[in-house]
Amino acid sequence: MLFTSYEFWGFIACLFLLYYLIPRKYQWVMLLAASYIFYFLAHPTYLIYISVTTMTTFYAAMRIGQLLNVQKAHLELNKETFSKEEKQGYKSSVRKKQRKWFIACLLINFGILAFLKYTNFTIANINSLLSVLGTGERLTFMNVILPMGISFYTFQAMGYLIDVYQGKIKPEKSIFRFALFVSFFPQLVQGPISRFNDLSATLYEEHRFDFKEVSYGFQRILWGLFKKLVIADRILVAVNTIIKEPDEYNGVFVFVGMMFYAIQLYADFTGGIDITIGIAEVLGIRIKENFNAPFLAKNITDYWRRWHITMGTWFRDYLFYPLSVSGPILNLSRWSRRRLGDGLGRKIPVYLTTLIVWFATGLWHGSSWNFIAWGLTNGIVIIISQAFEPLYARFHNKFPVKGKPLYSAFEVIRTVLLMSAIRMFDCYRDVPLTFRMFGSMFTTGNFSALFDREVMKLGLSGADYIVLAAATVILIASGIRRKEGSMRDRLEKIPARRRYLMIYLLGVIILLFGAYGVGYDATQFIYNQF
Amino acid sequence: MKWVKVTLRIGVVSLVIASFFFIQRLVMPKYVNGIVEGSLIETYYEEEGNHDVIFVGDCEVYECFSPVALWEEYGIPSFIRGSAQQLIWQSYYLMEETLRYEKPKVFIFNVLAMKYNEPQKEAYNRLTLDGMRLSSAKIKSIKASMMEDENMIDYIIPLFRYHSRWSELSFDDFRYFFNKKKLFHNGYYMRVDVRPVTTFPQGKKLPDYSFGDNAWGYLEKMKKLCDNNDIDLMLIKAPAIYPYWYDEWDEQIREYADSNDLIYLNFLDLIEETGIDYNTDTYDTGLHMNLSGAEKLSRYLGPILREKYGVPDRRNDTELSRIWEDKTTFYYEMKAAQETELAGK
Numbered sequence: 001m002l003f004t005s006y007e008f009w010g011f012i013a014c015l016f017l018l019y020y021l022i023p024r025k026y027q028w029v030m031l032l033a034a035s036y037i038f039y040f041l042a043h044p045t046y047l048i049y050i051s052v053t054t055m056t057t058f059y060a061a062m063r064i065g066q067l068l069n070v071q072k073a074h075l076e077l078n079k080e081t082f083s084k085e086e087k088q089g090y091k092s093s094v095r096k097k098q099r100k101w102f103i104a105c106l107l108i109n110f111g112i113l114a115f116l117k118y119t120n121f122t123i124a125n126i127n128s129l130l131s132v133l134g135t136g137e138r139l140t141f142m143n144v145i146l147p148m149g150i151s152f153y154t155f156q157a158m159g160y161l162i163d164v165y166q167g168k169i170k171p172e173k174s175i176f177r178f179a180l181f182v183s184f185f186p187q188l189v190q191g192p193i194s195r196f197n198d199l200s201a202t203l204y205e206e207h208r209f210d211f212k213e214v215s216y217g218f219q220r221i222l223w224g225l226f227k228k229l230v231i232a233d234r235i236l237v238a239v240n241t242i243i244k245e246p247d248e249y250n251g252v253f254v255f256v257g258m259m260f261y262a263i264q265l266y267a268d269f270t271g272g273i274d275i276t277i278g279i280a281e282v283l284g285i286r287i288k289e290n291f292n293a294p295f296l297a298k299n300i301t302d303y304w305r306r307w308h309i310t311m312g313t314w315f316r317d318y319l320f321y322p323l324s325v326s327g328p329i330l331n332l333s334r335w336s337r338r339r340l341g342d343g344l345g346r347k348i349p350v351y352l353t354t355l356i357v358w359f360a361t362g363l364w365h366g367s368s369w370n371f372i373a374w375g376l377t378n379g380i381v382i383i384i385s386q387a388f389e390p391l392y393a394r395f396h397n398k399f400p401v402k403g404k405p406l407y408s409a410f411e412v413i414r415t416v417l418l419m420s421a422i423r424m425f426d427c428y429r430d431v432p433l434t435f436r437m438f439g440s441m442f443t444t445g446n447f448s449a450l451f452d453r454e455v456m457k458l459g460l461s462g463a464d465y466i467v468l469a470a471a472t473v474i475l476i477a478s479g480i481r482r483k484e485g486s487m488r489d490r491l492e493k494i495p496a497r498r499r500y501l502m503i504y505l506l507g508v509i510i511l512l513f514g515a516y517g518v519g520y521d522a523t524q525f526i527y528n529q530f
Numbered sequence: 531m532k533w534v535k536v537t538l539r540i541g542v543v544s545l546v547i548a549s550f551f552f553i554q555r556l557v558m559p560k561y562v563n564g565i566v567e568g569s570l571i572e573t574y575y576e577e578e579g580n581h582d583v584i585f586v587g588d589c590e591v592y593e594c595f596s597p598v599a600l601w602e603e604y605g606i607p608s609f610i611r612g613s614a615q616q617l618i619w620q621s622y623y624l625m626e627e628t629l630r631y632e633k634p635k636v637f638i639f640n641v642l643a644m645k646y647n648e649p650q651k652e653a654y655n656r657l658t659l660d661g662m663r664l665s666s667a668k669i670k671s672i673k674a675s676m677m678e679d680e681n682m683i684d685y686i687i688p689l690f691r692y693h694s695r696w697s698e699l700s701f702d703d704f705r706y707f708f709n710k711k712k713l714f715h716n717g718y719y720m721r722v723d724v725r726p727v728t729t730f731p732q733g734k735k736l737p738d739y740s741f742g743d744n745a746w747g748y749l750e751k752m753k754k755l756c757d758n759n760d761i762d763l764m765l766i767k768a769p770a771i772y773p774y775w776y777d778e779w780d781e782q783i784r785e786y787a788d789s790n791d792l793i794y795l796n797f798l799d800l801i802e803e804t805g806i807d808y809n810t811d812t813y814d815t816g817l818h819m820n821l822s823g824a825e826k827l828s829r830y831l832g833p834i835l836r837e838k839y840g841v842p843d844r845r846n847d848t849e850l851s852r853i854w855e856d857k858t859t860f861y862y863e864m865k866a867a868q869e870t871e872l873a874g875k
Contacts, residue, residue, distance in 0.1 A: 006683045006690075463697035504546060512553065517681075517690045 001041055003189070003275050004228060004516060011038065012279060019283055024206035028180055031203070031283070035185040039148070046147040049116070050183055053109050057157040058171075058178045060105035061164040064098045065171035102165045106158060113154045116146050121367035149188040151364055155314055157182050160196040162318050169196055177204055186279040190272045192290040192310035199287065207284030217281030219488050222506050224274030229514030230471045232268035235260050236515075238458035243427045246437055249458075251444025254424075254437045256458075261427055262420040263472060266295065269308070293479045298411035300381050303419055311361070320357045329353060347387070355379045370434065374425035381418065467513045554689035557696060558660070560706045566713050567592075567614045571624075571661025573714055574611055579853045580632040582841045583608035585717070586621035587640030590768035593818040594797075597716035598861040599825040601854050604832035605843030610717030613661070615654040618643040618748040623671035625755055627662065636762045636839045639752060641783050641794075642773065647742025649675050659685055715857045715864075720821055722868040727808035727816040731772050739778035753790055762839045769797035769806050769827070771816035793838060797827060804830040821865060 001008040015034050019027055039046050071094040075087060082090070123139045130137050160181070163169045172178040181200055242249040242257035249257065273290045280287045290309050297303035304312050323329055329349045337345035355376065362375020401407040421438065428434040450456065460468070478487055491499050561568030570592055583606055585591040592612035600606040611624045618639075625637055649655065655675045662668040664686065672685045684691040714720075756763040765787055767775055780796055787794035797804060804826050808816055811823030819827065835841040844850050 006681055461697060500542075508549075508553065511550075511689060512557075512693050512696050514693065517684055517693065 001038060003272060004225070016282060020209045024208070027207055028177065028204045031184065032176060032180040035180065035183040035188065038185040039183060039188065042148050043145065045145060049112060049147045049150060050153060052112065053154060053157050054179045054182045055175070056105050056108050057161050057182070058175045060101045061161050061171040063101045064164050067094050067098050068167065070094070098165060102161065105161055109154050109158055113150055116144050116150060118367045119144060149190065152191045152193055153182050153188060155193050159193065159314055159318055163196060172196070172200065186276040187287060190269070190276070191308070192273060192276070192288055193314050194288060194310065202286045210284065213284060214282050216488050217278045219491070219503060220274050220278030220281060222503065222510065223487070224271040224278055225510050225514065226471070226506060227267040227271030227274065227475065229510055229516050231468065231475065232264050232271060233515035234460070234464055234468055235264045235267070238460050239264050239427070241458040246428065246433060250437060250440040251446040252441070252449055254441045257427065258420045258424055261423060262416065265423065265426070267475065293482050295416055295479060296412055297415050298408065299415055300378070300385055300418060303415055315357050315361055319360060320353060323353050323356060324349070351383045354383055358382070369431050370425045370428070373431045373434070374422060377422050377425065381422065550689065554687070555707060556699065556703055557692045558688055559692065559695070560702055560710060562702055562706050562711055562713065565657070567719065568657045568660065569710060569713055570613050570717055570719065571611065571658055573717060574609060575663060577609065579607060579850050580634070581607045581609040582635045582844070583638060583835060584625070584628055584634045584636070585610040585612060585638045585640070586616070586624055587612045588616045588643055589614050589818055590642050590770050591638070591640045592717055592719045593721065594768040594770070594824050594827055595718070595831065596821065596824040596828045597718055598858050599828035600832055602858065603829055604836060605845035606832060606835055606841050607844055607850060607854065608716065612717060613658040615650060616643060616658050617646050617649065617675060618745050619674040620658045620671050622748045622752050622755070623667040623674070624662070625752060627665055627667035629759060630665065633759060634761060635841050636764055636835060637752070637756055638764045638766055641765050641767050642775065644741045644745045644749065644779065644783065645773070647744045649677050652677050652680055660688060712860065715860050718824070720861070720864055720868065721813040721818070722821045722865055723813045723872055724810055724820060725813050725815050726810070727771060727812060731774055733774035733776050736776070739776055741779070741782055749786065753792070763792055764839070765792055765794040767796040767798060768819070769801065769804070770818060771798070771808070793834070795834070800830070
């Protein structure tokens with residue numbers, strides 16, 4: 001069931017009615033049933049994978065928690081008799097047992113993810129290697145189904161496990177409640193990747209029908225549909241026209257495609273998240289925000305603090321930090337400081353960790369060299385910008401332009417262009433082609449095509465361009481005005497008549513100008529594939 | 531003043547719903563120019579008075595029989611519930627729906643649709659289904675007709691299907707928003723121009739000439755529906771030379787008609803009897819009849835309806851006569867207009 005399908009909205013309508021009709025203490029049970037039905041309807045076999053992840057994580061976390069409880073009780077009981085060394089020894093033995101459960105669970109779940117997502121990618125690379133070596137041997141590709149949202153729910157479940165292992169949270173006692181945390185359907189397909197601490201309370205508590213909250217949720221859903229149907233799925237036609245015919249559409253078209261794809265991805269992903277958060281709000285559940293006006297970022301680090309926030313913080317908390325204090329990295333740090341001095345020597349381990357994290361981030365996005373190159377490029381650009389920081393500081397000391405409106409605009413535009421260029425790895429079929437097309441922007445010189453109305457149609461009509469332009473202006477304006485508070489809060493302050501009129505108009509715009517129904521491809525959200 | 535608030539809220543909600551209907555009406559194709567066949571089905575609901583004979587089928591009925599000729603010559607009130615490439619299940623559900631409004635004496639089904647066992651094309655589905663009023667028959671017809679990538683709700687709320695027409699809206703969409711211009715009477719699509727047959731096609735060999743189970747199933751349903759309602763079912767094949775009507779197909783229909791005591795008229799075998807002249811009676815080299823052809827076929831059919839099914843002469847019914855007088859006037863005015871237009875070319 002696509003978020004943009006009629007069936008999905010029928011499903012939501014039925015759930016909404018039942019959710020507020022049944023006794024409130026059963027609401028979470030209904031959500032669990034709905035989530036599993038949703039997943040079952042997508043593909044019955046998906047249920048096997050999510051159930052395995054749920055059960056193994058629940059059990060491992062429970063064992064880890066039990067061991068901690070036993071440790072506490074044992075230490076309490078022997079408080080008087082245990083020496084400091086005995087305490088340490090006992091703690092270490094418990095930790096070892098906990099680690100066994102922890103590692104086993106990580107291996108099972110990341111193993112499932114790796115097997116399903118990367119087996120054929122690995123086979124393709126082995127085959128390429130065999131071909132280079134000139135052997136006639138080839139491995140056969142496996143017929144594996146990648147369950148919808150597996151990267152999201154695996155990361156969410158493993159985040160929970162790590163938190164339990166690190167003693168940040170207590171393990172959930174009910175497997176069914178935990179199953180709901182893993183499978184909560186609105187966020188199952190494209191995130192956000194929630195933390196147990198953030199989501200559990202709101203997920204399991206009883207929810208009274210609150211008109212304001214439901215109305216807020218409904219507005220958020222409409223806004224998401226506007227982004228997805230009016231902008232993303234319309235501009236998609238032009239993006240596909242450009243990227244599918246790289247020989248024909250090079251030079252200035254690559255630039256146009258790059259910028260169009262930036263708009264498409266933003267509208268598609270943020271639209272999807274708006275729908276997710278809106279559905280949750282309609283059900284009285286609060287989900288963490290995943291975006292904070294990313295195209296207003298002034299540098300790449302700032303951008304990644306604003307884009308796909310829950311993924312970024314997941315990698316930061318569960319990979320970057322643990323990796324930074326891991327044995328091999330600390331050893332490297334000591335070695336590099338000894339050899340290269342305190343300046344560069346201290347940075348080398350940070351850079352290496354950054355590259356590893358970005359390699360993993362790329363791989364998480366997809367099993368292809370494009371995504372790995374995309375991740376590594378992000379990492380490299382971040383490292384370069386960190387390395388140049390002293391240079392920037394000197395520049396700003398000499399020229400005090402920082403904070404001036406014109407310079408701020410320059411920073412924003414620079415970041416948008418940079419991020420859009422890096423994102424080209426998403427578009428073209430392989431890495432060499434991406435580099436070739438990037439280069440063609442500077443070498444082809446077919447700028448006159450920009451003024452050729454026929455050539456610039458790119459599968460869209462003049463009317464489509466008008467709709468796109470108007471909708472993009474609305475989108476940008478709403479992003480810029482975010483500083484003044486959320487759009488819904490601002491709407492709430494204006495007279496009810498005007499507010500409802502605006503909501504009504506948004507509905508009409510989606511109904512009329514949305515790219516949906518017969519004649520349009522039912523387009524999956526881009527982030528569903530990750 | 532609680533009731534004022536409640537009334538106001540109900541008013542606002544009604545207004546919102548009405549506005550969506552308004553938008554839907556605006557973007558829906560009006561079928562007043564170009565593919566006018568899309569307007570055929572809906573004309574039935576404007577009808578006054580009952581009909582003794584109802585034709586169902588595809589273009590081979592709505593262009594091959596003239597209800598005014600049947601009325602003028604034999605006093606038989608008839609209506610054609612047909613549309614382009616109307617599939618057999620669509621005809622069946624139109625028959626079912628017709629019984630909600632009236633009970634004719636005879637249903638006449640053109641059997642060319644037997645060649646289709648599955649839904650064919652969304653565009654053709656639309657021509658029939660969009661014109662139907664919402665009813666259980668329509669829902670069943672949609673279900674039977676939908677292509678794989680189609681959705682029931684797109685038919686029930688056509689705004690979802692036609693919303694993208696906003697960029698194609700023309701003056702006609704506003705002009706015919708409330709009232710469409712009258713293009714047909716009694717479901718008959720009149721053409722007075724002539725384009726003679728030049729060559730008679732030969733049918734390509736088919737791997738299998740058997741009609742599909744689905745098509746047979748609906749023919750059987752038609753028969754049962756008629757039996758249960760004490761209505762006669764007549765089978766016909768219009769004298770269109772293309773799409774090709776195979777002897778093997780004809781044989782199957784004939785056998786079915788014989789075993790079920792139905793009358794089956796294949797007009798392709800009755801060229802002499804009907805007086806059809808392919809040099810003067812077709813407007814598109816034999817695919818469809820023009821007015822002259824349609825009148826000839828109606829004149830031939832009238833006595834059969836009267837003798838075999840006992841369809842009475844209703845010309846003495848003053849109310850019906852008044853209604854048909856208007857139709858006849860429209861008929862001759864349209865005929866004259868088309869002839870004038872042709873003469874001007």
